[in-house]
Amino acid sequence: MNHVKSERIALTLACVLAFVFAFPYNVSAMHIMEGYLPLAQCVIWDAAALPFLAVGVVRVRHVLQSQRRLLILLAMSGAFIFVISSLKIPSVTGSCSHMTGTGLAAILFGPAITCVLGLIVLIFQAILLAHGGLTTLGANTFSMAIAGPLFAWFLYKLGKSLKINRKVNVFIAAAIGDLLTYCVTSLQLATAFPGESGVTASIAKFLGVFAPTQIPLAIVEGLLTVLIIMGMESFAEPELRELRWEGEIKA
């Protein structure tokens, strides 16, 4: 009983602090800038993000109501997104970018809950930091908090059924999920700005900007996700068991 109470305190504290401070400052990259998408496309991406968000809210409610011991892992997954998406890292192209950090939450809790966590980060970035934007919120949510996590989660499940080494599997899922976020962003920008040479050539151009910068960062994100997962496997066995995490957990 006692530790359930302290878990609640930990989570409340984590959530409050996360809400107040979780706005990646000084970040660059990925998010489509405020006012850069035509209104019609903003609405389309909003609509596309909505069903995922609805499922996510239901899932989070379920965790809050009947799986309270998982709250500490949920808070840590959210905090991981905040930290990882705030770290600006130099890359081989001579520009800086940051990672998404959504792979961990996607692998542990699935893409729907990750959507909610990612949206919180994006709203704060849009309002307080002028990064991303309220008009492009749907599009950014779709790329960072839906498409990337969904793909990471799918890759993880696939790797599990193929019986790939679990650490390698986590690495691949998190890294490729991060990359896919940037592919989707390129697609979104390209459909908004097809230019004279058409959408396909435009996609290639935007990918040319994002991809080389992002590949080393995707590798770093994969490695960090593996580290966190290893830590959780060592010390959070009961919670992982409740998540039906299959691995080296000793009974």
Next chain:
Amino acid sequence: MKKNTIIVAVLIAAVVVISLAPLFWLRGAEFTGSDDAGSQMVEEVTGSAYEPWFTPVMETILGGELPGEMESLFFCVQTGIGVGIIAYGFGYLIARKKYGADARAQTSETTRQKSPQSVRSV
């Protein structure tokens, strides 16, 4: 356990090397954000500077962009707090595992008979 320690050390080393290598490899590079590169690419593709049709809320309130030093401040505070939450979580979990095992061992001992040797080993 020993194997895991090695893996952790190698992974941390790899993260540090990959993150810092470009700094030394590409001396004199500016390392600006790829957001800027993105909006430059928009200009290049469309052939003209794009005029965003909506201004960020914070810039509207402040009447301009946030000063760079303030950005750094918030940036550091945010990273620190985020790390704090994760560290708190791991601190909690590690202590629970360590002292939880102790408590279980002690209760099982008191239900049996007291053996001073095993108490010391705990």
